[in-house]
Structures are given as structure tokens and as C-alpha cells.
Amino acid sequence: MIEIANILIVVFLLIGAFLSLVAAFGVIRLPDVYTRNHAASKSATLGVMCILIGALLYFYFIDGYFNPRIVLGIVFIFLTSPVAGHLIGRAAYNSGVKLWDQSVRDDYKEVSEKKKKLAEKVSR
């Protein structure tokens, strides 16, 4: 039983550390804000959640202590990190950050320009 728990803990921690590393490489190597944001908000979220699950299992199986704060932390990160990614991406787009020069299409452009014109009319 304790051996299975040990293996499970090690696997979760290693997966979490690996995903965090992938997120860091993604932030360095990807070309523009949006793809970097994509890497950071997805991969890092799952990485941190895996590490937290590993810590939860460690304290539960080895120390016999169930820590509800870690569960709350997992739920909290799962809820907030994608919202933060969404807000960063939208703030970048609205402040005029260019897409990667090899991007194929931009469906939001028309809507956003229409909105800007409407806002100018209202302000006049």
C-alpha cells in the first residue's frame, strides 16, 4: 500500500514539474503574446495542480493527515488561472498588441473596430 502511494506521489510530482518546465519553455520560445499566454495559462495551471495533488497524497498517505486547504487551493487555481489568462489576452488585444506575422486570420478584428468607431461617435 505504501509503495503504491509512493509511486503515485512521485509520478504526480514529476508530471507537475515537467509541465511547469514545458510552460517555461513555451513562454521563452513562442513568438507572440497570445501563444505565450496560451502556454503559460494552460500548462502551468495543470503543472501546479499536479504538484498540489502530489503534496496532498504525500501528507495523506505518509503522515496520515488530510489537508483540506490543498483541495481548496487546487479548486482555486483551477478556477482563477484561466480567467487571468483570458483577461491578459483580452487586455493585450484591446491595447493593440500585434499578432504573430504568420497568423492566418483574425475574426475579432471587425467587431473590435466597429466597437471602437461606435465608442468614438458616443464620445463626440
Add this chain to the structure above:
Amino acid sequence: MKTNDLILQTATKIVLFIIVLFSIYIFFAGHYTPGGGFVGGLLTAGAIILLLLAFDMKTVAKILPINYMTMTAVGLLFAIGTAAGSLLFNVPFLTHAFGDVHLPILGEMALHTATIFDLGVFLVVVGVTMTIIQTIGGDE
């Protein structure tokens, strides 16, 4: 340009309860584990600031009609009250009492007057933080 904040507002509505719950937990756990009035107060202030970020100041003032200056004053009164209360029992200033009390619904409780002092710290921290944020953020 008017923006659509639906995702932020919906996430705030759920996350707010987790933060407030955790701040109350940290406030009560302060005696035996890391935490206490200061951290709990800062977390509660953080929850209200998240509400301020997602909605505007008028809406938040409608949801929480609290005068934070009064809150600070009440917190200081709690602290000085528990400190001065010890003088009534002929012991030095700031001496705290501890006892097991039987309450009607909750049953056996270990109550300590340091919790009331901590509640004062909690109220002062929330009041001062929110006063600073609202003074900087408001344009009236």
C-alpha cells in the same frame, strides 16, 4: 470603449466565497497554526478589492454599506476594551483570560479573550486597507 466583463464577474462571484471562507478560517486558526487577525483581515480586504475590480465602486458600496473609518474605530475600541477589561478584575493591563464555557447550541467551547483582541486587529486591518484603496481609487 465599453467592455464585456461577464467572465471576470462570474468568476469573482464564486471565488469571493472561497476567499472569505479562507480568511475566516485563518482568523480562527491563528491561535494554534500560522494566521491570525492581520492575515485574515488582509485576505478579507483582498476579497473586497476583487469585488471592486470586477464591479464598480457604487455597486460595491451598495452591496457592502460599510463606513470603513467607523470600522477602524470599532476595531480599536475592541482592542482597548479587552485590554482595559482586565483592570476590572484587579490584574495588570492586557492580561487575558481563558476558560471552557458551555454554550446553548455550540456545546463545550474553549474561549480566550485574545480572540476578541484579534477581532479588533482584524477590523482595523480591513478598515485601514479599504480606506486607503477607496481614497486612492475614488475620484470624488
